[in-house]
Amino acid sequence: MAVQTARRAEKLPGGRVNLAGRGSALGDRAFQGIAFAFAASILVLIVTIFVVLFVDARVALAQEGLRFITGQVWNPNESIFGALPYIYGTIFTSLIGLLIATPIAVGASLYIVEYAPNWLRAPISFIVELLAVIPSVIYGFWGLAVLAPFLRDRVERPLKAALGDVPVLNALVEGPARGRDMFVAGVILSIMILPTIMSVAREVISTVPGTQREGMLALGATKWEMIKGAVLPYARGGIVGAAILGLGRAIGETMAVTMLIGNSSTKISWSLLTPGYTMASAIANQFADANSAVHFSAIIGVAVVLLFVTGAVNLVARLIVSRFGGDTRATGI
């Protein structure tokens, strides 16, 4: 107490506190401790999640072994749990989403940074970022009411008519056009991950040094040549990182996908028209229904796989983005 009173007296004129002598103050130590506890609690939380999931998943993982991720049959009635169809569904829909979203995100970012007049930049960015705050269930509902019928009648049916008799490519459109399949789920994912990819892509494109652009233009390049020769190569790493971040979001997305993917069929096929499950939608669908301990454990097992995949994807994305970001700062803008 005595120390604190003494410290309090050290206030300088103008109400400022003399910070120099406070390094070992009791309050400061306490605050450091509290802050550390908060930081540690996050670590503890993550570790606990992993541990609990592993403990719960062990029954199924022990029963199935490696077959849990390579087996193509998921049949709770006979206690066979191979999650490959769900893994395939996750990868297939996420890749469709990524293939659609990345070019759009990069194109829109280029427009905002390189072409758009100043007054238009903020509104466009704002609207795109608005996409990120729309709740997943609303995407799902809109997908059911608007997107799925549209894609079924205007895209899937014509596509099936066009490719149905073409060898090799007809595998892409095998099965009826249902409007509840990998393709529709992929399209809704592409819309949902667009803001994620775009905000990062815009950031890395705008950090391309102005000197690079000016150099190209000084050599007589057109604007497109400048973008192709100076901006894109420079931003490539960051754009890849942005895309992988988007992939991470797509992999874990649950509600909208569950509403649109068809929740069916354990077939693994190249067809865009396959109704299926992603890992997340399988968990959401079967969680309440699991009536044996092994089935429940197997669903937790899917969660473990999902956690690993999203974790790994995010890790890779962050590594790429951070490395790229570091480089630009090093070159100095």
Next chain:
Amino acid sequence: MGLMTLLLAFTFVLTACGGGATPTTGGTTSSAAPSAAPSTAASTAPSAAPSTVASAAPSTAASAAPSTAAGGSATRTTAPATTTSAAGGTSSTATRAVATATRTGSATAVGTAGSANATPNTSINITGPFSGEANTLNGAGATFPQVLYSKWFDEYSKVTNVKVNYQGTGSGAGKNAIRDQTVDFAGSDSPMSDAELAAAQAKCGDTIQHIPTTLGAIVVSYNLPNVSQKLKMDGDVIAGIFLEQIKKWNDPKIAALNPGVNLPNEDIITVHRSDSSGTTDNFTSYLTAVSQAWANGPKSGSTVQWPGGIGASGNPGVANEIKNNPYAIGYVELAFAKQNNLSYADVKNSAGQFVTANAASVTAAGQSAAERAPADLRFKLVNAPGAQSYPITAITWILVCPKQTDQAKAVALTRMLWWATHSGQQFAEGLDYSPLPPAIVVRAEAFINNITVNGQKAFPGR
């Protein structure tokens, strides 16, 4: 920092994973004990029991009617018997033995003896509130009877001021909820298997009772724009469609049953349940009974391996998908088809007649219920005999624990059950369900009277 945390977490998990993977150390076994103990018991039971028992129950129900295989009874008696000893249940062994006897003896002793001439007790009527009863009851499960239940619980609250909440979560989730005792009662139209009953013993302390509430039809409903005639279908065609062997609406097999109907050259989009469902259980039991291809393929169960198609949650979900997708076909309870203005096919029954699903044809199918029902009333009504019987008829139950612990809840629950199985039956036909056959109501009365609360009879008798 975030990166570091992630990295740290990953390294930790990797090491933890390595430690966990080298099992049977002291730590792992002890930590496994709480989760492993129930799970091994449950896991041996489900893998052994439900596959034999669950399939035995429907198949007897389905096949017993056309031909009572005397040779089959021997194998069937042994199968459940092993299950009981494996599960180690003592108090329920007797009940199961009786059930087994009834099933194997198929309509000999217990089935017909007391029930054929019995009439329900009409002297007890629930006409008003009862002092000391709980004012809310919570239930969850089957969506199949949800239309009727909504009406019931609305009417019932007017009679007694007891508010009954019912969530249509699907039969599978309902069975889990009663097992975990998170609800006062569950709805299901898939009977609990012996293994499920054994698992539910832990929290309830006794065998969960199946109290029948109503009969309904599962209709094969479709969305065919520009086709106004009612289609006719038989078991082979329905199985072929859901096996995705019949892929187009103008397939010769469908056309052969529907001369004069202009069937479109369009892909058939099948819709089925994505959740664990009693409707699925009954529908697939029917297909197993009538189609060899189905019996060799997906078989019957609350969830089966569908060869394709859209999965949707609950009867309302399936009805919605059919409604929203031209050229779709699916199976729903009759009331849901009617509510959504969906067309549904006439189905060929075991007597070779094409029958429209309605209260009359379901009641006709229910005639055989008394002969079919085992002592514990876990049975299925599909493919019932009789020229007027609709073949995909299902019975639905309210599942309750007969050993209640809360006096007020127990009184409210038993009164509600009595009202539902008696006065409530009058609402069935108006909503396209069928009232229970009297012989079944009599047996339900015995179940309700047997519910105890802390050792005393729970039903106050008025």
